[in-house]
Amino acid sequence: MEIVWEYIVRGIVDVFYTADGAFDVVPMAMVFSGLILGIIVGATPGLNGPFAMALALPILISVFGVSNEALLPILGFLIGLMKGGTIGGAVPAILFNTPGTPDAFLTTLDGHPMAKKGQGAKALKIAHFSSASGDTFSDMILFMTAPALAVLIENVLDLPEKSALIILSLSFMAAVAGKSPIKGLIVGTLGMLLALMGSTLSGNGPRMTLGIDALGNGLPLTSAVIGVLIIGEVFLGLEDAARERLAKMNVLEDIPDADNSFGWKDIRQIMPRICSSALIGTMVGALPGIGTTLAATLGYDTAKRLSKHPEKFGTGLPEGVAATEAANSAVSGANLIPVMSLGIPGNFAAVFLILAVESVGDFTLGPAVFRFTEIKVIEDYGTIINKDLVVAFGIFTLMVLGNIFNWTVGWWFLRSLGILARVPKTIMLPVVLLITLTAVYVQDGGFIAIWVVLAFGAMGYVLRRLEVSILPFVIGFILAPKLEELIRGGYSASGGDPFFLIKSPLALLFLAAAVFIVVFASRQPKHSDPGS
Amino acid sequence: MTASADNQRPAPDPWNIGFGVVVLVLALATLFLWIPGDIKGGFIEANQTGKPEPGDAFFPVILSGLMLILAAVQLAGALFSRKPQPASGKITSDNFKFLLFFYAVVLTGLTIMYWLGPLVVDALRGAGAIDNTYRQLVDTAPYKYIGYVVGGFLMISALIIWAEGRVRVHAILTVAIVIGLLIGVLDVLLHNIQLPPNADF
Numbered sequence: 001m002e003i004v005w006e007y008i009v010r011g012i013v014d015v016f017y018t019a020d021g022a023f024d025v026v027p028m029a030m031v032f033s034g035l036i037l038g039i040i041v042g043a044t045p046g047l048n049g050p051f052a053m054a055l056a057l058p059i060l061i062s063v064f065g066v067s068n069e070a071l072l073p074i075l076g077f078l079i080g081l082m083k084g085g086t087i088g089g090a091v092p093a094i095l096f097n098t099p100g101t102p103d104a105f106l107t108t109l110d111g112h113p114m115a116k117k118g119q120g121a122k123a124l125k126i127a128h129f130s131s132a133s134g135d136t137f138s139d140m141i142l143f144m145t146a147p148a149l150a151v152l153i154e155n156v157l158d159l160p161e162k163s164a165l166i167i168l169s170l171s172f173m174a175a176v177a178g179k180s181p182i183k184g185l186i187v188g189t190l191g192m193l194l195a196l197m198g199s200t201l202s203g204n205g206p207r208m209t210l211g212i213d214a215l216g217n218g219l220p221l222t223s224a225v226i227g228v229l230i231i232g233e234v235f236l237g238l239e240d241a242a243r244e245r246l247a248k249m250n251v252l253e254d255i256p257d258a259d260n261s262f263g264w265k266d267i268r269q270i271m272p273r274i275c276s277s278a279l280i281g282t283m284v285g286a287l288p289g290i291g292t293t294l295a296a297t298l299g300y301d302t303a304k305r306l307s308k309h310p311e312k313f314g315t316g317l318p319e320g321v322a323a324t325e326a327a328n329s330a331v332s333g334a335n336l337i338p339v340m341s342l343g344i345p346g347n348f349a350a351v352f353l354i355l356a357v358e359s360v361g362d363f364t365l366g367p368a369v370f371r372f373t374e375i376k377v378i379e380d381y382g383t384i385i386n387k388d389l390v391v392a393f394g395i396f397t398l399m400v401l402g403n404i405f406n407w408t409v410g411w412w413f414l415r416s417l418g419i420l421a422r423v424p425k426t427i428m429l430p431v432v433l434l435i436t437l438t439a440v441y442v443q444d445g446g447f448i449a450i451w452v453v454l455a456f457g458a459m460g461y462v463l464r465r466l467e468v469s470i471l472p473f474v475i476g477f478i479l480a481p482k483l484e485e486l487i488r489g490g491y492s493a494s495g496g497d498p499f500f501l502i503k504s505p506l507a508l509l510f511l512a513a514a515v516f517i518v519v520f521a522s523r524q525p526k527h528s529d530p531g532s
Numbered sequence: 533m534t535a536s537a538d539n540q541r542p543a544p545d546p547w548n549i550g551f552g553v554v555v556l557v558l559a560l561a562t563l564f565l566w567i568p569g570d571i572k573g574g575f576i577e578a579n580q581t582g583k584p585e586p587g588d589a590f591f592p593v594i595l596s597g598l599m600l601i602l603a604a605v606q607l608a609g610a611l612f613s614r615k616p617q618p619a620s621g622k623i624t625s626d627n628f629k630f631l632l633f634f635y636a637v638v639l640t641g642l643t644i645m646y647w648l649g650p651l652v653v654d655a656l657r658g659a660g661a662i663d664n665t666y667r668q669l670v671d672t673a674p675y676k677y678i679g680y681v682v683g684g685f686l687m688i689s690a691l692i693i694w695a696e697g698r699v700r701v702h703a704i705l706t707v708a709i710v711i712g713l714l715i716g717v718l719d720v721l722l723h724n725i726q727l728p729p730n731a732d733f
Binding site: 059062063179180182183185186189190192193196200201202204205207208209210211235238239241242424426427429430431433434435437438441442445446447450454458461462464465466467468480483484487488491492495496522523 | 547551555558562566567570571572573576577583584585586587588589590591592594595596598599602603605606609615618619620621622623627630631634635638642646680684687688691692694695696697703706707710711714717718722724725726727728729731732
């Protein structure tokens, strides 16, 4: 137990002090500024946390570089954005009946009627309290489960089992994230195939470059992911906004303020709903591929079922706002459980955290991180320590800081953001396009990044129009190199046995589960989750 | 002979069939054209000790083979399934026109962004006003901003005007402010960064 505490303390110290022992305010300031910017972004229709993370990542890398020291400030900012983006979505949902983020749609059901009754400020306070509660609860579960899960995985799983686990995760995402599991699997496989462009593991020179020399080092990872996630969405949003061309907001006329106080009585009233929703959001978030929208829907539905007056839901009930906000915020921490313990991103926000880790420093996410190596100081050599574990506890510290800032200053900032909700998508989305093109150019230092962004943007647009989830594509794209390494390693280690994957009972179980999930999901009528 | 109501299959969704066909063709092209023509390593190779180990084509072949199987399953489901398949989204001719228009605007903007700076510098050099090439001036204001400001401004303004169906002063001002902010942050505050298109020269 002592060694665990030592690593935790070192992780905390890593956030507040530089390697030279000087006090370092930068990571803390980055969490704070990320949170504030995230709240602004979440409050702006057409933007959301992952959008902002995508735009910020290349700029952050340009500012801080790619050294190990840059990792915590960059991750701090991204974690702040992730947390702020979730909570900010409640502002336009409550004040203007316009959800800033897809998962905030359910907040409109009770939040906006409250605003119409002159209780907009109270609804915002409830949303903030519930969101911060759900987020904090979910983070606590992450801190407790991710290390335990990682240690278990590292001790039990070898190369074939790890390969099969990635295949199971991808199959699960394909099964739950879109309308058709087969199409999800197809785009996941396509993502993996494209990720192999330019790489080589045999020293035979770059492969699959289509004769384009600039792809010799592979497709720029961040540009490709940003293209399919952000530019595809910009295309779609701009086209839809142009077709509507009204983009009229349901702006509230001057309504006299009613009772906007929020005290212990209100907290007692909404606390049971917050607890049930935080639990639901955490469980949903821990499974890769399921969006926040489903968590909010389940949270709201459960709150309604448990309520003594379900008929009042949708008429401006504080419990309704609390249930949805606690559920969708609880997803964000739990979503990092598969990231921290397996290195598998479960949602778009997690994708950008993984991208940051892949691009900056030599820290790697995954089960090996949580190896509690004994710390030894050897004279004339240095300290033997698992540095990755220190960084992992540093990341947890950043999340705690994000929660503290959210509890203390989040609300003061949140209530002043009504004006942002009026910025129309028709202006916001082209501006996002310019920032994206500039950011990827700046990071990769050439037009090749812009061409990749635009090509993948077109792919993202087509997939969205065909109602095929892009999440398996993105996750496949990110995980392909790791899966290839595991499969090649497993094949070689087995002495060239083509059936090495199914000779391990556990790997066979994972593969059977993957097939079962896809077959089962294919037989169920489904609706896609816009949040994913 | 008439089929009973129970045996009637739902009408196949052409978009589901089309999706399957496109993926099938893509998988076949990858397996038989792209991989053989663009990967130097083999599927299985012998290492220095003579033991077999996967080559660079190993994983791509597995993936494209899997894609081929999935495409076949998708097609079979779309054509022969008795259960209704999830309806596919569609890309209409309007969507296609939008995409073409969008890319035309963006590519025009990027072309201006790329070439305007060098053209202005060439013109000034031709007129004897300066002696340098654009390559020598990529870190000198105002030359380093010309392409980015004009190309970016025209591209984004055109998209906003098209989306809104009107010209609004505050929309145009917003674009100008955003470009100013980007230059301020990325070029003035940071010194090791080059705005488009300067890193390409």
